[in-house]
Amino acid sequence: MRGRCISSNVMLIPIWMLLHADILGDSARKELNNMVFFVFNPALVSSNLAQTITSENIISLWFMPLNILLTYIVGSFLGWEINKITKSPQHLKGLVMGLCAAGNLGSLPFVLVPAICREKGSPFGAPESCHKYAMAYVSLSMAIGAIYLWSIVYNTVRVSSTMINEVINVNNANFDEETSKALQEQIDCEFDSECSSATDHANESSLPCAKNDKQGKVLILDTIKKQLYSFFRSSNLKAIIAPSTTAAIVGFIIGLVPPVQKLLIGANAPLHVIQDSALLLGEAAVPIIMLTVGGNLLKGLRGPGVQLSLVLGIIAVRSVVLPLIGVLVIKGAIHLGFVHADPLYQFVLLLHYALPPAINIGTITQLFGSGQSECAVILLWTYSVSSVTLTLWSTFFMWLVA
Numbered sequence: 001m002r003g004r005c006i007s008s009n010v011m012l013i014p015i016w017m018l019l020h021a022d023i024l025g026d027s028a029r030k031e032l033n034n035m036v037f038f039v040f041n042p043a044l045v046s047s048n049l050a051q052t053i054t055s056e057n058i059i060s061l062w063f064m065p066l067n068i069l070l071t072y073i074v075g076s077f078l079g080w081e082i083n084k085i086t087k088s089p090q091h092l093k094g095l096v097m098g099l100c101a102a103g104n105l106g107s108l109p110f111v112l113v114p115a116i117c118r119e120k121g122s123p124f125g126a127p128e129s130c131h132k133y134a135m136a137y138v139s140l141s142m143a144i145g146a147i148y149l150w151s152i153v154y155n156t157v158r159v160s161s162t163m164i165n166e167v168i169n170v171n172n173a174n175f176d177e178e179t180s181k182a183l184q185e186q187i188d189c190e191f192d193s194e195c196s197s198a199t200d201h202a203n204e205s206s207l208p209c210a211k212n213d214k215q216g217k218v219l220i221l222d223t224i225k226k227q228l229y230s231f232f233r234s235s236n237l238k239a240i241i242a243p244s245t246t247a248a249i250v251g252f253i254i255g256l257v258p259p260v261q262k263l264l265i266g267a268n269a270p271l272h273v274i275q276d277s278a279l280l281l282g283e284a285a286v287p288i289i290m291l292t293v294g295g296n297l298l299k300g301l302r303g304p305g306v307q308l309s310l311v312l313g314i315i316a317v318r319s320v321v322l323p324l325i326g327v328l329v330i331k332g333a334i335h336l337g338f339v340h341a342d343p344l345y346q347f348v349l350l351l352h353y354a355l356p357p358a359i360n361i362g363t364i365t366q367l368f369g370s371g372q373s374e375c376a377v378i379l380l381w382t383y384s385v386s387s388v389t390l391t392l393w394s395t396f397f398m399w400l401v402a
Contacts, residue, residue, distance in 0.1 A: 007276040007313040013060055033286030036288055041106065042247035045139040047275060049251025051265050052136035058256065060340045063333060064137075065144050067349050068105070072148050074325055075101035075317065076156070082313040094160025096310065097154035098364070099378060100317045103355035106147030106244070107289040109138040112394065113348060123402035124344040137348040143248030145358070154364055161370035245310045318356055326353025327400070343401040350400070354393040356386040 079100030083093045116122055117130035124130040254260050264275045330349050333339045339346060357379060365372045 032291065034250055036285065038243050040281055040285035040288060041142070043278045044110065044135075044244040044285045045143055045244050046247035046251040046254075047278035047282050048132075048139045048273065048280075049248055050137035050261070051253035052132060053252055053255035060345075061137075061140065062341075063338050064349065067329070067333075068141065068144050068148060068352055070329060071103060071322065071326070071352050072101045072152050075322060076152070076322060078187045078317045079314075082310070082317065086307060086309045088307065088310055091161060091370045092310070092374060094376055095361070095365060095394075096314065097156050097160075097379075098361050099314050099357040099375070099382070100322075101156075102145070102149050102153045102358040102361060103140075103352060104358050105320070105352065105355065107124040107359065108355055108390075109141060109348070109351060110135075110286055110289060112390075113138050113344075113351070116144050116347075116394070117344075123398055124347070130344060133344055134348070137345060140248065140249070141348065141352065143245050146245050149360060150364075151360060153358075156253055157361075157364050157368060157370070161368035163365075191367065193396060198216070306374050311378055311381050314357070314378060315385050317353070318382060319385055319393075323350075323354040323393050326350050329353075346401040347397050350397040351394070354390055356382045356390070356396070 045287045076097050079097035082088070082100065083096055088096055112136040114131050117124055117127050119135050124132065124134075254264055256321065263269055263271045266272060271273070327350065330339065330346060333349075334346065336343075339349065362372065362375050362379060
């Protein structure tokens, strides 16, 4: 068990050699990450959900999206407290909250949970059945986690980076004449638009009551439309509907629609070659995921220094506080009957609270150009510590659900 959990960090040694030989350089890692994101992960998710999810067992999984959402809410609150205690820089506030909120629901569970199923004395039953359902639970976790990551963490980092950029722009007095003129024209244009809107509104108030009520309803609808448009424009909807999320939807459709399932699933299915091909691609995902995780983490070796209290605070949240809260939440859910008596399912729910931060947070910081180097350093340290803490928590969780 311990060897399985530490293997992700042992992988750093050969990966460092690949980086040193420039075999797994920046361009190679980028292409490898794209292949995992667009090809291997979707194949892994859709193929495992399609052969496991049915109309009978899907109802019992309703607590999983809520459980992952709770990790994000509690983690964000703890990250906010760390920002207050450590007085972290403004451009890192959103990053700290994101690192505390989002766990690695993609790569690590795909390696860890199936490996535990193959261990002798596993409390999760027969290895074949355990592996089958483990891949389904982990696939669903990854799909849900992608939605939360690109909706909650993405916007948290966006707000933080936007605020610091605005401060920099205000304090920067070295605008050239052309830029200042363009900025002034934009301000004047917005001011004229607001004045025009206000004037129109004032003119409308002098109309008869019946027409005024109608116009007021139209204005309210226009305001709602503008607010919705602003929200969707600022949110990265393309990333929220990630390939893994789309693949999860496809897997659900195949599993829940009997005619489609009979066409694709099973040795006698007419189109079973499609499912078999997806399974083959999915099996290739795990070793490649290990390479990409190690390669992405090693960028932190060349990163700048980060406030020690900040790193220790994030490690404490992800490795100590959140797992303890997770035990209380899952035990309470079991007591209230929200979670069915499946040790493997309970273990996966508990594992959501003990995982290190999501690797994709580094991608989010690159999109906004704020905190990339600091994120790489923090991820390196948190994953190094998790090689020990995740082993201990996994052992404790197995004992707890057995």
